[in-house]
Amino acid sequence: MAAAPRLDINEDGGQRRISVLGDWRLIELLRGHNDAMRELESLRVRPDDIWDFSGLGSLDSAGALLFWRCWRGQRPGTIEGAGEHERWLERFSDAHLERPALPGRMAGLSGFLPGLGALLAGFAIQGYGVLLCGGQFLVDLWHCVQNPRLFPRREFTASVYRVGTQALFLNAFLGLIVGFVLTWQVGGQIAQFGLNQAVIGAIGLAFTRELGPFIAALVLVGRTGSATTAGIGAMHITEEIDALRAFGVSPTLRVAMPRILAMTVAMPLLVVWTDFWGIVGGIYISSVKLGVTWQMWLNQFPGSVPIENYFLGVGKGAMFGFIIGITSVYYGLRAPPDTQGLTQNITRSVVVGLAMVLVVESAMGIAFSGIGL
Amino acid sequence: MSGREEVVRVRDLRTQIDGNVIHEQVDLTAYRGEVLAIIGTSGGGKTTLLREIIGLREPNGGTVEIFGQDVHRLEWREEHELRKRWGMMFQQGALFSALSVFDNVAFPLRELRKRGEHLPDDLVRQLVMFKLQLSGLSADDANKLPATLSGGMIKRVALARALAVEAELLFLDEPASGLDPETARDLDSVLKDLHEELNLSVVMVSHDLDSVAALADRIIILAEKRILFEGTFAELGRSEALEQDVVKRLFKGPRGAAARARMKG
Structure with missing residues (x-):
């Protein structure tokens, strides 16, 4: 079928006749016949060469381009038997084969400083954007308070289901495990001093105040926050956000607001749920290992863990929900409609969300150190 | 036709999606150097058929052979080699x-x-x-x-x-869709030039009868889950298939003018 591409060069009295044989097609050239390609590349053209194409099987643009390159972009004096293949050669003569230059990148310090500047400016822009997103949420919410019919009920309930109901098992599971492990380790220390019943206060405080909200926030960032960013970002790619705008529907009100609100509302409930399972884990381990029964827990819990801690934890949950809500929605809405930009924004959403949760967590730890301890 | 080399050969293809039968007993053959157009109504499973031919989707029954090799029963290395021998243009560009x-x-x-x-x-x-x-x-x-x-x-x-x-074989999924008539014509002439120049075999799926009439050597009409017709425009002009309602509707109106002209010869 296809014949290997090759060159047959005959020299006769100082004049060369270069016969082109076989199929000069990209597929053939790569099928282990790179030799022909190399031979042609290394051939030095002379003005009086005769190029004989009458033995040519077939030629595609890659093959034709090889000849064109060999001829340094100029037709040689004598071409014989090219026939219909001439068309390729004509095409090259007015084609622009050089790629336009890419905008250059600066190297060294002159590249580092603008890069650093762009990075810092990027942080500032994103921080400002997240703030604006939070502000827009409040504006949209106020709008809905004034016109309750505008409230996107269906989107809100669907979001609560995704954020809350579907995360119940994961939260319970993580709460229970952390409850087991923490009680096992703390209990061991406390038992050395014979203060077995102090485990109630220690575990109770740890969960209601810190761990419950934190575990719930971790699950929210990783599970729901990333999915929210990806979902809204994909709506850009499919032009759904534009479609909403075209129908006169505000994307922030219909897409962003219900999701942020759902996270803010569902998180306190998830915190209570996670607290519950963490403490169940604590009760189980302490009754097995330390002899502190569930009746003791019930009796002493209200005294050891003041009620303020519970409200503090629940409040933190709402706060984290709101923060993760606005960051994940912001990065989704700002995602460029291509795969790389979307991936980058999902990463940012998770990283920034987690970082902000940690910062707020520490700030609240300091601010409320006088309450409930 | 029997002397010509077959590049694509589909036999007894059956497709079912979510319990709905999309294709039944679909047989088609594309020969080397020709432009074969698969036409039919929207939603008639043209794109699905193309995806099954190039091995992106497993059919529920039947065989697909390209260059004599069964696309769906190849070792991955052979499949990889085979895939280099064709090009594909997706409907949305991809x-x-x-x-x-x-x-x-x-x-x-x-x-x-x-x-x-x-x-x-x-x-x-x-x-x-x-x-x-x-x-x-x-x-x-x-x-x-x-x-x-x-x-x-x-x-x-x-x-x-x-x-x-x-590549020797080019698959086109709706090459003209979403283009203005002039751009579509430009694209048609580019395709035609390339086809003549390279002796490409082309299998295209289209509902744009203008570009089909401009490019295709043979057409296949896919409707009502089956192949209703396979042959040239001239053969279609003489065929009984033209009597069927689906086919009639396909070529009705100003959009079918170029195609009807080719049927008359």
């Missing part, structure tokens, strides 16, 4: 959104290697630039990202990418 126009077209060329040997970079560069211009794009478009392109330009880049390796 450009890689993270890559520039240039890199999109260069992609299949850079993937082509034999025992680790790549094509030289500067050859790839010139080939890509040439393919872009062949498809009607300018050199300045090379560094653009797909997100900044118009629908017509996306089609052209997709065509340039499908043509990049100059």
Whole structure:
């Protein structure tokens, strides 16, 4: 079928006749016949060469381009038997084969400083954007308070289901495990001093105040926050956000607001749920290992863990929900409609969300150190 | 026709999606060097058929052979080798959104290697630039990202990418859809030139009768889950298939004018 591409060069009295044989097609050239390609590349053209194409099987643009390159972009004096293949050669003569230059990148310090500047400016822009997103949420919410019919009920309930109901098992599971492990380790220390019943206060405080909200926030960032960013970002790619705008529907009100609100509302409930399972884990381990029964827990819990801690934890949950809500929605809405930009924004959403949760967590730890301890 | 080499051969193909039968007893053959157009109504499973032919979807029954090899029963290495021998242009372009126009077209060329040997970079560069211009794009478009392109330009880049390796066989899914008539005609003439120049075999799916009439050597009418007709326009003009309502509706109106003209010879 296809014949290997090759060159047959005959020299006769100082004049060369270069016969082109076989199929000069990209597929053939790569099928282990790179030799022909190399031979042609290394051939030095002379003005009086005769190029004989009458033995040519077939030629595609890659093959034709090889000849064109060999001829340094100029037709040689004598071409014989090219026939219909001439068309390729004509095409090259007015084609622009050089790629336009890419905008250059600066190297060294002159590249580092603008890069650093762009990075810092990027942080500032994103921080400002997240703030604006939070502000827009409040504006949209106020709008809905004034016109309750505008409230996107269906989107809100669907979001609560995704954020809350579907995360119940994961939260319970993580709460229970952390409850087991923490009680096992703390209990061991406390038992050395014979203060077995102090485990109630220690575990109770740890969960209601810190761990419950934190575990719930971790699950929210990783599970729901990333999915929210990806979902809204994909709506850009499919032009759904534009479609909403075209129908006169505000994307922030219909897409962003219900999701942020759902996270803010569902998180306190998830915190209570996670607290519950963490403490169940604590009760189980302490009754097995330390002899502190569930009746003791019930009796002493209200005294050891003041009620303020519970409200503090629940409040933190709402706060984290709101923060993760606005960051994940912001990065989704700002995602460029291509795969790389979307991936980058999902990463940012998770990283920034987690970082902000940690910062707020520490700030609240300091601010409320006088309450409930 | 029996003497001609078969490039695509589909026998007794059956497709079922979510309990709905899409194709039943579909047989078709494409010969080397011809343009075969699969036409039919929207939602009639044309694109699904094409996806099954190139092995993106497993049919529920039947066989698909390309260059005599059963696409769905190959070892991955053989399948990989076979896949290099055809180009595909997707309906929506399916450009890689993270890559520039240039890199999109260069992609299949850079993937082509034999025992680790790549094509030289500067050859790839010139080939890509040439393919872009062949498809009607300018050199300045090379560094653009797909997100900044118009629908017509996306089609052209997709065509340039499908043509990049100059495979013997080209699959086109709705090459004219979403284009204005003039751009569509330009694209048709580019395809026609290439087809003549390279002796390409083309299998296209289309509901645009103008471009089918301009390009196709033979047509296949896919409707009501089956192949209602396979043959040239002239044969269709004499065929009983033309009496069927679905086929009549397909060629009715001003959009079918060019196709009807070809049926008369």
